[in-house]
Amino acid sequence: MQRRPFLATLGATAAAFASGARAQEEGGKKLGWALVGLGSLSTHQIAPALAKAKHSRLSAIVTGTPAKAEQWKAKYAIPDSHIYNYETFDKIAENPDVDVIYIVLPNSMHEEFVVRGAKAGKHVFCEKPMANTADECRRMIAAMKQAGKMLGVGYRCQFEPHHRECMRLAREKTFGALKFIEAGFGFQIGDPTQWRLRKNLAGGGALMDVGIYALQACRYIAGEEPVEIAAQETKTDPVKFAEVDETISWSMKFPSGVIASVMTTYGFNGANYFTATCEKGRFGMDPAYSYDGLKGWTSRPEVKIEFPATDHFEVEMDAFSEAILANKPFAPSGEQGLKDLLAIEAIYKSIREGKAVKVEGI
Amino acid sequence: MQRRPFLATLGATAAAFASGARAQEEGGKKLGWALVGLGSLSTHQIAPALAKAKHSRLSAIVTGTPAKAEQWKAKYAIPDSHIYNYETFDKIAENPDVDVIYIVLPNSMHEEFVVRGAKAGKHVFCEKPMANTADECRRMIAAMKQAGKMLGVGYRCQFEPHHRECMRLAREKTFGALKFIEAGFGFQIGDPTQWRLRKNLAGGGALMDVGIYALQACRYIAGEEPVEIAAQETKTDPVKFAEVDETISWSMKFPSGVIASVMTTYGFNGANYFTATCEKGRFGMDPAYSYDGLKGWTSRPEVKIEFPATDHFEVEMDAFSEAILANKPFAPSGEQGLKDLLAIEAIYKSIREGKAVKVEGI
Incomplete structure (x- = not known):
């Protein structure tokens, strides 16, 4: 209720975010999100947020730990075809059920996986800090631009x-x-x-x-x-x-x-x-x-x-999904x-x- | 009422301050304070505080503005013999009714008047900042030490x-x-x-x-x-x-x-x-x-x-007076x-x- 007045003033993302209310009323599509890295943040914040999001859903996981893959598979009913490790990750390109790849890895791995995500032809959402250096950020931006896909950074407070x-x-x-x-x-x-x-x-x-x-x-x-x-x-x-x-x-x-x-x-x-x-x-x-x-x-x-109270992860992921669905710019880019x-x-x-x-x- | 417990822990000044309660009960002496500089601070804070202080009273004024001398003389019943200007200031040495000189002048004048106060054989209380430079502070400290008189700085919050x-x-x-x-x-x-x-x-x-x-x-x-x-x-x-x-x-x-x-x-x-x-x-x-x-x-x-609520100026001046009366160190020195x-x-x-x-x- 209180959101409309100030959202209306906040530019592209806000517009996309506000239009989401309509999308929901109209039964908007939920984009499929692949989580890369199943640490504490993915386990305790991101997966629960995806379970209740309006425009986003968990569709795939990428993990280097087979035991985690088993746990998540059981908990979220993820088919084997939607489970990747860091070697098989690039095959995600062939999975039409994945619209967005969310990088939740240690900072030093962000560049590699954002670039690989770009090459897989997916939109990429990356945890903060975006990378360890500004040069890494520049290469990530260039890779996403070349792929023609959207890149978002997980600055959850901007949606709070x-x-x-x-x-x-x-x-x-x-x-x-x-x-x-x-x-x-x-x-x-x-x-x-x-x-x-x-x-x-x-x-x-x-x-x-x-x-x-x-x-x-x-x-x-x-x-x-x-x-x-x-x-x-x-x-x-x-x-x-x-x-x-x-x-x-x-x-x-x-x-x-x-x-x-x-x-x-x-x-x-x-x-x-x-x-x-x-x-x-x-x-x-x-x-x-x-x-x-x-x-x-x-x-x-x-x-x-x-x-x-707001689930910061739910609103930021939905905002990114909505920007993609509406083909509008996303801030924070x-x-x-x-x-x-x-x-x-x-x-x-x-x-x-x-x-x-x-x-x-x- | 609430003061005793924490004052007791705060060293020399606190001890002098607390003992002031006794001094008052016993009808302690009020030291005579000379105000040097009759600007806004002296007019609106310091003089009213002296009027109600327990161990301090206004006994003399030093001003470069004859009109201010007249106003203060009338308002506080100050005898002509207790009114000085910046030229006659040093004669304050001969005034036994002045125990403390309070320097309330622009910062650049602090050194000169603290040193002249020391030479007049008086205790000196100086507004903050103590001076414009550390070297000025060192010379002021040396002059007071040589005079064997106490120097205090007007850090009122330390008494609040x-x-x-x-x-x-x-x-x-x-x-x-x-x-x-x-x-x-x-x-x-x-x-x-x-x-x-x-x-x-x-x-x-x-x-x-x-x-x-x-x-x-x-x-x-x-x-x-x-x-x-x-x-x-x-x-x-x-x-x-x-x-x-x-x-x-x-x-x-x-x-x-x-x-x-x-x-x-x-x-x-x-x-x-x-x-x-x-x-x-x-x-x-x-x-x-x-x-x-x-x-x-x-x-x-x-x-x-x-x-x-506390009158910061009243408590800091009384604390200085009490330290002098008790011959105990004063912080802030x-x-x-x-x-x-x-x-x-x-x-x-x-x-x-x-x-x-x-x-x-x-």
Whole structure:
């Protein structure tokens, strides 16, 4: 109910998303999604979301672990012909029941599987961060363009009503011109053996995994791209974080003069927010990036940011399916993913060189 | 009522402060304070606070404006013998009714008048920032030491119950070890002709005037000194802020690994807070640095930060008077003021050189 007014203002994706309500009424087609990588995210978030989505359904799986294939086959009634491993993956090209390939692999594998997905002639949806480097992103975008298929990046918050309302408040200057943003996202990471702590697999630490949410929030609240970044890193556990960043804090300038203070960490829980300070008031979210329980707030009691709980994965996948069905552009696209990697590379460069750096190519 | 438990933990000043309750019961002596500089702060905050203080009273004024001398003389029944201008100031040495000289002048005049106050053989209380440079602070400390008199800096928040409770929560690790601090203080400055926008008088802009509160909060919440700072400046009004900083955002590392994201501005209202993120929860204040209406919060509903309104100027002046009467050390001392200037100089250096810089000499 509350969605229409602000969705209507949010461009191509929003239009496709809103039109989905009609598609559903008319009994719209459900696109078949193949999940590549059956880790925790696929198991606990994505598969349940596909089971209830309106325009998307689980149609195939790709896994390197035969035992997982058996479990999923039993649970979701997936025919053997729709089960692939990383060697047989390319045969997915011959499967008309797969419209979209969703890459849920460690970051270092994104490029390979997006490119292979493009060559298989499928639309591809890729988890964030899009890749480990901006160059990988560029090659992924080029491959998808050559295949003539759509590429989306899994920035689920962009489809979440509280975040969309905050974008609207910023765009419509409800509290006057935006002046300053603070944002942070972090958590205390557990299992020291996980791929997220391996540089060659994850590309980096907290920044790549969760800092990217705070970075994204700054970008879509500001509605412009950062031009200069000054970053600092701290490491309190040099063993656990031998390969990747533990805590990073950075300051980021936008062309309009807006400045953002942002942080991310794998070292402790609690930071999960953004705050927008405008000429005539403030608004924000805390918690901002969790799968549920999100809370928005504003400095004016009469302006509330309250929406019912949403399954972020369901809405983002349905939005991608609807964009495909309507043949309309999808945001967040690969270009969006690339822009985050350009900023992330600037953050790491600033830390490495101990100086403020320009964000190049953004 | 609520004060005793936490004051008892806060060292020398706290002890002097608490003992003041007894002094009052016993009809303790009120020290005579001379106000140097009769601007807005003296008029609207300090003089009214002295009128109700328990251990401090207004005994003399120093002003360069004869009309102000007349107004104050009439309003506060100050004898002619207790009214000075900047030329006759040094005669204050002969006035036994003046125990303390409170310097409420533009920052660039602090050194001169603190040194002259020392030479007059008086205790001196100096508004923040203590001076424009760390070198000025060092000379002021040396002069006071040579005179054998006490030097205090007007960090009013250190005497405010919400702030003191936050220090206690940090020190006692009520929410576990501190991990991250955010802090910011700014406002949209008005009159473009005021001394605060003149570099030679103010030493700098928002950072010198209000950013110092956020810097202070980070230092007393962390309970340690910053070692490295990476800062960025933005300027949206290069005319108004031709000489001084408009908005600065900086990241600051502490030896324990705690990191702080801090901002200050003269460009807009709204930022007036600090947040401490600890292992097992968070706490903070918003607004944090106003003269009244301060609000504390924590992530645990059962841990509240609630205190009655306090006149910050009354409590800080009385604390200084009590320290003098009890002949006990006073914090915040000149060394505290110097430490802020060392951090401030590092912030400006980081901006100037576009790189992260060590805080030297802190």
